[in-house]
Each structure stands twice: as C-alpha cells, then as structure tokens.
Amino acid sequence: MEAGIDLQSSAIEMLTGFGVPPGAAKAMWMPLPMTLMLAVATFGVLVSVWLERKISAAAQQRIGPEFAGPLGSLQPVADGLKLVFKEDVVPNQADPWLFTLGPIIVVIPVFLSYLVIPFGQHLVLTNVAIGAFFWIALSSVTPIGLLMSGYASNNKYALIGGLRAVAQSISYELPLALSVVAVVMMSNSLSTIDIVEQQSSYGILGWNLWRQPVGFIIFWIAAVAETERLPFDLPEAEEELVAGYQTEYAGMKFALFYLGSYVNLVLSALFFSIFYLGGWNFIVPIEWILDGLNLSADIAWVQVLTATLGIIMVLVKTYLLVFVTILLRWTTPRVRIDQLLDLGWKFLLPVSLVNLLLTAGLKLAFPFAFGG
Amino acid sequence: MDLAHGVQLVSFGILAAIAIVAALGVVLLQNIVYSAFLLGGVFASMAGMYLLLNGDFVAAAQLIIYVGAVNVLILFGIMLVNKQQDFPAIKGMWIRKGATALVGAGLLVLLAGTIVTTPWAISTATPTGDGSTLKIGEHFFSDFLLPFELASVLLLIAMVGAIVLARREFVPEDTPTTEEELAFKLPERPRETAAIAGGSQTSPE
Numbered sequence: 047m048e049a050g051i052d053l054q055s056s057a058i059e060m061l062t063g064f065g066v067p068p069g070a071a072k073a074m075w076m077p078l079p080m081t082l083m084l085a086v087a088t089f090g091v092l093v094s095v096w097l098e099r100k101i102s103a104a105a106q107q108r109i110g111p112e113f114a115g116p117l118g119s120l121q122p123v124a125d126g127l128k129l130v131f132k133e134d135v136v137p138n139q140a141d142p143w144l145f146t147l148g149p150i151i152v153v154i155p156v157f158l159s160y161l162v163i164p165f166g167q168h169l170v171l172t173n174v175a176i177g178a179f180f181w182i183a184l185s186s187v188t189p190i191g192l193l194m195s196g197y198a199s200n201n202k203y204a205l206i207g208g209l210r211a212v213a214q215s216i217s218y219e220l221p222l223a224l225s226v227v228a229v230v231m232m233s234n235s236l237s238t239i240d241i242v243e244q245q246s247s248y249g250i251l252g253w254n255l256w257r258q259p260v261g262f263i264i265f266w267i268a269a270v271a272e273t274e275r276l277p278f279d280l281p282e283a284e285e286e287l288v289a290g291y292q293t294e295y296a297g298m299k300f301a302l303f304y305l306g307s308y309v310n311l312v313l314s315a316l317f318f319s320i321f322y323l324g325g326w327n328f329i330v331p332i333e334w335i336l337d338g339l340n341l342s343a344d345i346a347w348v349q350v351l352t353a354t355l356g357i358i359m360v361l362v363k364t365y366l367l368v369f370v371t372i373l374l375r376w377t378t379p380r381v382r383i384d385q386l387l388d389l390g391w392k393f394l395l396p397v398s399l400v401n402l403l404l405t406a407g408l409k410l411a412f413p414f415a416f417g418g
Numbered sequence: 419m420d421l422a423h424g425v426q427l428v429s430f431g432i433l434a435a436i437a438i439v440a441a442l443g444v445v446l447l448q449n450i451v452y453s454a455f456l457l458g459g460v461f462a463s464m465a466g467m468y469l470l471l472n473g474d475f476v477a478a479a480q481l482i483i484y485v486g487a488v489n490v491l492i493l494f495g496i497m498l499v500n501k502q503q504d505f506p507a508i509k510g511m512w513i514r515k516g517a518t519a520l521v522g523a524g525l526l527v528l529l530a531g532t533i534v535t536t537p538w539a540i541s542t543a544t545p546t547g548d549g550s551t552l553k554i555g556e557h558f559f560s561d562f563l564l565p566f567e568l569a570s571v572l573l574l575i576a577m578v579g580a581i582v583l584a585r586r587e588f589v590p591e592d593t594p595t596t597e598e599e600l601a602f603k604l605p606e607r608p609r610e611t612a613a614i615a616g617g618s619q620t621s622p623e
Contacts, residue, residue: 069421144455175548176474183478186486190458193493197451209497212490219486236551 053168054079079171083160091308094368095122101369105376129301137294141198148195149295149302155184156309162238163316166326166356170239177238178230181317182223185272188310189215192281192291195303199294207290210383211281215272217390222268224398225261228405229254229321232417242325244417249331253324257416260401262322264394269314271390274307275371277378280386311368319363326356430470437463454496458489475551 054075061071096111096119103110111118136142162177164170174180189212196208230236232254233244245253255262271278282290292303319325328335332352333343341348381389409416440459447453461484468477508514558566 073421174474176478176551179478183482186482189490190485193497194455197497205497212494216490
C-alpha cells in the first residue's frame with residue numbers, strides 16, 4: 047500500500063505548528079471533510095438534474111433548458127431556489143409531526159452513506175471496516191420515512207404510494223445485498239477501500255465486472271429499483287397514483303424528497319463503480335504508466351496527479367451509469383406492481399443466491415482469480 | 419478527558435435519553451402508529467449504543483434487522499389494516515391500568531435487583547473493533563453453530579409457512595352470517611379469482 051496523500055495528518059500537523067493543541071486541531075479538521083462531502087453530494091445532484099433534463103430533451107428531440115446559464119446549466123439551481131421560496135403547505139387533516147419528519151428520515155441515511163465512498167486511497171471520510179454493510183443497513187432505514195410521509199399525508203394515493211415504495215425497496219434489497227455479498231466474498235473484506243484495492247492489479251481486466259457478470263446485472267437492476275426510477279417508478283406512477291407518497295408535499299419538504307432521490311441515484315452509481323468498475327482505478331494500472339515514464343510514486347506532483355486522475359475516474363464511471371439510467375427511463379415502459387414483485391422475488395432472488403453459491407465454489411476452486 | 423471520551427459521553431447521554439423517551443412513548447401513546455414509529459427510534463438508538471461499544475457490525479445488523487425489517491413489517495401490518503376506531507370506555511378501566519402498573523413496577527424492581535446483585539465480569543481485553551466481523555463469523559461456525567443453524571431452520575419454517583399462505587388457491591366460500599362472526603373478519607374486499615391466478619391486477623382504489 048503506497049503512502050499517498052494524507053490530508054488529515056498534514057492539516058493537523060500544520061495546525062499544531064501554529065500552537066493549537068492536537069485535540070483541538072483534530073476537532074477543527076473534522077467538520078471540513080464532512081461539509082465538503084455534503085457540498086459534493088449536493089453539487090452531484092445539480093449536475094445529474096441538469097443531465098436528466100438535457101438527455102431527456104435529446105431523447106425526445108427537444109432542446110431542453112437553454113436560457114438559464116450556459117447550456118441551461120443553472121436550471122437546477124433555479125429549480126432549487128423556486129422550491130426554497132415556495133409556501134410550506136401542510137394539508138388540513140394531515141399529521142403535522144410525521145408529515146415533517148418523513149422527508150427528513152428519507153434524506154439523512156442517503157447523505158450518511160457518503161461516509162464510506164472512497165475517491166482515492168486516502169480520499170474517504172472514514173474507512174469503516176463494514177463499509178458495504180453500512181450502506182445496506184442505512185438504506186434499509188429509508189422505507190420508514192416513506193411509510194411515514196405516505197401515512198401522514200392523509201391521502202389514499204400517498205398511502206398506497208408509500209406502501210408500494212416500501213414493498214419495492216424491501217423486495218429489491220435482498221438481491222442487492224446478496225450480489226454485494228458475492229463481491230465482498232471475493233475481496234475478503236467489507237471495506238470499500240479493500241474492495242477497490244482488490245480490483246486494482248490488472249487494470250480494466252481486473253475489475254469485478256468480468257468476474258461477477260451475473261452479480262453486475264442483478265446489482266444494476268436492484269439499484270435502479272431501489273432508487274425508484276423508470277422502469278420501476280411504481281411508488282410515484284403518475285397515471286395511477288398522482289405522485290405517490292409525494293402527492294401532498296410542496297416547498298422545502300418536496301425539495302428534500304427530490305434531493306434525496308437524486309442523491310440516492312448518484313450514490314448507487316458510485317457504489318456500482320466501486321463494487322464492479324474498479325473505483326478510482328484507471329483503465330491501465332497507474333503503476334505501469336509511472337514505471338514506463340520512470341517516475342516515482344512518491345513525488346508530490348505525481349501524487350496530486352494520480353489523486354486527481356482517481357477522482358476523475360470515479361466521477362466518469364459514476365456519471366456514465368447515471369447517463370445509462372436516464373436513457374433507460376426513456377426506453378423502457380413502467381412495469382406493473384405484480385410484475386415488479388415477481389421479478390424481484392421469483393427471478394432476481396434465486397439467481398443471486400445461485401450466483402453467491404457459484405462465487406463461493408469458484409473461490410475454493412480458483413483462489414488466485416477469485417480472491418482466495 | 420480528551421475529545422473522544424467527551425464525544426462518547428455526550429452521545430451516550432443523548433442515545434440513552436432517546437431510548438428511554440421513545441420507549442415510554444411506545445407504551446403510553448394512544449395512537450398505535452406513533453407507537454410503531456417510536457419503536458423504530460428505540461431500535462435505532464440501541465444501534466447507536468452498540469456503535470459506542472465498538473460493535474459496528476452488530477450496530478449495522480441491529481439497524482438492518484430491527485429497523486429495516488421488524489419495524490417496517492409492524493408498520494406495514496398496521497397500515498394494511500388501517501382502521502380508525504374509537505374504543506368505547508370500559509367500566510372499571512382503572513383496575514386494569516392499576517394491575518398493569520403493578521406488574522410493570524414489579525418487573526422493574528426485579529430486573530433492577532438482578533442488575534445490582536449480579537457480579538458483572540467486565541472484560542479487560544481490548545475491544546476487537548474493526549475485526550469484530552471476523553470474530554462473529556468464527557463464533558458462528560464454531561461454538562455457536564447449533565443456535566445459528568437452529569435460527570436458520572426457524573426462518574425456513576416461517577418462509578414455508580408464508581409461501582403456503584400466499585399460494586392459497588381457493589377462496590373460502592363461507593360468508594359470515596352472525597354479527598359476532600363479522601366482527602372477527604378484517605374489512606377487506608372479497609378476493610377475485612382472476613387476481614389469484616396472477617392474470618389481471620385489480621385497480622388500487
């Protein structure tokens with residue numbers, strides 16, 4: 047494991063150099079990466095909303111947002127500002143406490159999951175030993191918020207939407223978790239850093255994509271279902287349910303749902319790129335390039351360069367996946383609720399169990415290729 | 419006291435307060451939906467406690483099993499049978515409440531006595547921390563193998579039962595006649611044969 051850039055220790059060293067006691071220096075450092083991550087997550091949402099508008103427009107042979115900023119890139123900001131200044135309506139017979147708490151419970155776990163996203167060897171908030179499991183555990187909290195807002199709205203469309211959302215996310219969490227378990231089994235670790243490290247040896251050929259082709263597809267289907275996007279946007283099927291659990295929401299509370307769904311989309315794409323597409327790794331191992339150029343990995347500017355390349359690689363992979371989901375939205379029709387549950391329970395779950403068994407067998411048979 | 423200890427102490431206080439207040443709410447509130455949501459709060463604060471005790475895997479498991487599965491199931495059950503009903507006042511309710519309070523207080527005294535009198539053997543070994551997942555796995559496949567396997571058999575039985583219930587292929591034809599029988603029926607529409615065959619889906623409302 048190379049030393050790489052360790053921003054935390056250098057920042058704390060610098061602060062203690064100014065005469066700040068070490069404990070206080072650490073306390074001063076800690077909020078910085080957290081707020082940075084919040085900003086990055088929110089910015090990621092702005093970008094994906096813009097992409098959604100532009101790509102949707104292109105798919106329908108329209109132009110899309112054009113006047114707000116260059117190429118309409120400020121349109122999502124305008125959307126957000128509009129939502130902030132709208133009146134915060136609570137329906138007459140609704141339950142005001144649960145109505146307010148619902149969107150908050152939906153949004154918090156999604157943002158917390160960013161804790162374990164690595165953008166590089168040391169560019170992660172916390173390298174928790176249970177990284178992948180942490181994400182799955184947190185994402186299982188979201189349904190409670192959805193049920194809460196669906197129930198509190200005092201609207202039958204909202205209640206049905208909330209129940210559908212929960213049924214959907216419970217059914218697709220199982221195949222999702224099982225396909226993650228297969229990856230974890232190959233990496234011998236739940237930590238996101240170790241999962242990426244394990245894929246880093248042979249460039250693009252070492253990515254889990256080739257060793258887990260079935261898990262790769264299952265994860266993708268389940269992640270699209272978990273983020274409630276077409277073809278699985280049953281909870282807010284507008285022809286049947288107006289807008290599902292969001293029907294009665296306006297202003298900032300609606301904005302929280304909107305934000306949460308896009309953050310969740312980007313988050314799923316990030317995890318997908320970490321589990322299957324080698325995270326921050328370039329198509330060829332960066333060590334080979336450095337060896338070819340006779341450069342040492344310890345030079346400062348080389349380190350900055352490789353870290354930047356890592357961040358760019360993660361973002362490129364992530365937004366490629368976001369692009370694919372947006373295209374999926376305009377190419378596939380919505381499935382019915384019984385088809386959705388059939389697909390989850392009768393097809394994806396058995397297939398992911400078989401995939402897990404197969405991975406375990408292959409790991410015993412070929413320990414060199416499947417992480418013995 | 420350094421930063422880590424301070425944070426730990428404050429978080430413990432907050433989590434304990436949340437757990438106690440939410441647990442009281444579960445028992446004392448009249449609205450069953452509030453109780454169910456507060457139960458989720460109790461489970462979540464327990465997960466926080468495990469996190470403070472360096473058991474990160476246990477904390478995540480607590481979250482995924484109790485909040486993500488058990489509590490959601492309870493809520494789902496409540497909302498599918500969403501019947502608003504005002505219960506008529508029963509005469510002599512205070513006797514029941516008094517008896518409940520007595521039993522509850524007795525249990526509290528009993529448990530508190532046990533906690534005080536038990537000589538707790540607090541381990542002095544350093545917590546495993548990040549290695550806890552491995553340790554739990556090793557225990558599952560060595561000295562805790564039997565309980566682990568028994569739990570999986572129990573789950574299998576529950577799953578078979580659920581599938582048998584879900585695959586019920588005939589509609590019971592007996593219609594409730596007496597008033598008493600009607601009271602035990604859940605308020606739902608009669609099942610349609612087409613829906614059971616998996617053909618058409620009935621519209622939501």
